[in-house]
Amino acid sequence: MTRIHPTALVDSGAQLDSSVTVGPYTVIGPHVRIDAGTTVASHCVIEGHTTIGKDNKIFQFNSLGAVPQDKKYAGEPCELVIGDRNTIREFCTFNIGSPGDTGVTKLGNDNWIMAYVHLAHDCHVGNHTIFANSSQLAGHAVSQRAGPLS
Numbered sequence: 001m002t003r004i005h006p007t008a009l010v011d012s013g014a015q016l017d018s019s020v021t022v023g024p025y026t027v028i029g030p031h032v033r034i035d036a037g038t039t040v041a042s043h044c045v046i047e048g049h050t051t052i053g054k055d056n057k058i059f060q061f062n063s064l065g066a067v068p069q070d071k072k073y074a075g076e077p078c079e080l081v082i083g084d085r086n087t088i089r090e091f092c093t094f095n096i097g098s099p100g101d102t103g104v105t106k107l108g109n110d111n112w113i114m115a116y117v118h119l120a121h122d123c124h125v126g127n128h129t130i131f132a133n134s135s136q137l138a139g140h141a142v143s144q145r146a147g148p149l150s
Contacts, residue, residue, distance in 0.1 A: 005042075023060065032065065035084075048096045049077055053084035053109070061091050068095040068105075068121030070139060076103070083109035083127070094119040101140055 002016050005024040010016065013030030020034050023042035028034075032046050037055040040046065044058060048065030058064070065080045067073055078097040081104055082088075092113055097103040101122040107113075108127040117131045120139040125131075129143060 029065070049079045050082070050096070051079065052082045053086075055085045056082060056088065057086070058088045059090045062088060063093045064088075066093065066095055068098045068139065070098045070100075070121055072100060073098055073121075078103040078121070079105070081106045083107060083111075085109055086111045086113065088113045089115045089117075091115050092117045092119075095121045097122045098139065 002018050002020050004010055004022040007024045008022045008026045010022060010028040011030040014028045015033040017034060017036040019036045021039045022028065023040060025042050026040055026044045029047035031049045034052045035054045038052055038058065040058045041060040043060050044062045046064045048067065050065035076099040078099060080094055080096045086107060094107065095105060097105045098121040105119055105121055106124045107119065108125060110128050111125065112130045114131060114133045116134040118136040119125065120137055122140045123137045124142045126143045
């Protein structure tokens, strides 16, 4: 059974695997999908068209799937896709993509993302990367390990 703290607000449209854990005061929107074994700590906001894979550890105070910081964005249904087995530490912000590019912001598998990291719209980060505290990627950045979106 999904373990959702009683103070968390999870929209009835969200799709959470039965093994997902959601901490206190976290808010999860209607277009969010979270796969098996992922843990979301307290005080997180996960919104937009966001897909989170298996066995991720999302620490407290993260904002995932918010609209891009792009003045051209006008509400289009863009996405944030997070792969499997990532560690996302405190105070990170990952935005959805923008319609002027792929429309997808993507984080691959097995990444270690330290506190205060920002992944802007349409960034594509591959597998096995480490982002140190306060690292930021501006929109449309692609890591060499990112490879094709599949």
